[in-house]
Amino acid sequence: MIALLLLISLPLLATCGGQGSSLGASLYVQNVTADPAAYNGKEITVDGAYLWRPGDPTISVLALGIHTLDNGLDAQPLGDPIWLEAFPADVTSNMHRPGDAVYGFVRVRGQFATGNFGPNGSYPYQITVTSAELIEQVRRVEQKIKDAPLGEGKVSFFELQRNPAAYNGQTITTQGYYFWNSLIYVLAEGVSTEEDGSSPQPLGSPIWMEGFPPDVSPNLNVGANNSYVWGLVEVTGTFQTGGGFGRDGAYQSLFTVTSATALK
Known part of the structure; x- marks a missing residue:
């Protein structure tokens, strides 16, 4: 497009x-x-x-x-x-x-x-x-999660970012925006798109993700020819921190997913 x-x-x-x-x-x-x-x-x-x-x-x-x-x-x-x-x-x-x-x-x-x-x-x-x-001004629209507690047994995305060492190696449940575009696979605090919905990008400091279940992707926003996937999700899995994760080792933390649910 x-x-x-x-x-x-x-x-x-x-x-x-x-x-x-x-x-x-x-x-x-x-x-x-x-x-x-x-x-x-x-x-x-x-x-x-x-x-x-x-x-x-x-x-x-x-x-x-x-x-x-x-x-x-x-x-x-x-x-x-x-x-x-x-x-x-x-x-x-x-x-x-x-x-x-x-x-x-x-x-x-x-x-x-x-x-x-x-x-x-x-x-x-x-x-x-x-x-x-x-000549061409590109305006972007943002969708973001709120910095608020998620309830008993869950850890907010922002809490993970503020205190990553406290959850290192633990199995946790959190929420955020999943983003995939064949180059990166991350959980982020939000996603921005151009006004027509094209060119999505993760916002903030994303967490690298592994193991996101493909059968959840059709319930999210999917680009033409499966060129990208993004949407609000709740995920459970193992959280690790310490740097060197993901593409080019550029991510501070890693979330290995064991289950995921699309949120509306």
Whole structure:
């Protein structure tokens, strides 16, 4: 869905081009890459899809559009991307954030150059950004549990976070938002989505989960082609803490599930 939205938005960008903005009249990525010599060494303003992905190599580019999986993950630039140097981080706060990348439509101004740029010099074009603004504002909706006792025999998610050592190695029952997207499997205090329900993300400091029963997933929010699952659940299992859990060992605690129930 995100890939289609970005692609469909390209004609919309074209209809508003040349009308100017706080950064001045703009070009489009395809204008620049079709005739790079005409813009080499010049200060230009360009509209396109910004994509940043961490890793090896890192990606920081301006492209025609973005292609993603159904869950918004594995974002890839379309067309011939332009490497972006010094893109301002504060502009990214209202972009799409599926979990492994940041992307959205932007208007950037900066010095254009041709040569060998980015990791391994693999990009023939670069803009050294002097200013940037969003064309597309992404608004998110949050659903969260309350910080309140759950009753006898149960431990709240927030109590686990405040006093993890007190419950280390114990079998407990708690509640929270289960989130799965093929990369991460966590219990969180909440989940945020874009206004149309797409691109869900866990909130706060999640607990890594193992053993969540697949037969509970159909009772939760399931993405197209099973691209993600999330929803409010009550789980029973063994809690462990001490760090080094989950993907890249990045999670402080682990919850190994023995039973789970979807909550409405």
